[in-house]
Amino acid sequence: MVADEIHGDLTLAPGEDYTPVLSLPRSLTGGVVMLMSPSKTFSEPGIQAALALATGPLDTPPRWQRVLRHAHRDQPGLASVAGTIASYT
DSSP: OEOOOOTOOEEEEEEEOOOOOGGSSSOOOOOOEEEEEEHHHHHHHGGGGOEEEEGGGGOOOOHHHHHHHHTOOOOOOHHHHHHHHHOOO
16 A cells, blocks of 8 residues: 655644554554655645655565666755755654
C-alpha cells in the first residue's frame, strides 16, 4: 500500500490529531510505503524535499538506492536537508 501523507500534518479541525499510517501496529503496516513532503505540507517549495518511508520487504536500502539513483534523486541539496529538519522540529 502507498499512503500519500503529503498533507497529513494539516488537520481541519482544532484539537484533531494526525495519525501517520506507520504509527499503527507493525502487523498492519507490513509492505507500506508512506510518502511525505515538507515542501508541500509547510508551503516551502524552495527546499524541494520529499520522503518515502517503507516497511516490510520494501525496507531494504539497496532497492531504494537503485530507485532514487534512477530518478536522479539520490543526493538531496543542503537546503533540502536543513529545510526538512526545520519543518519537523
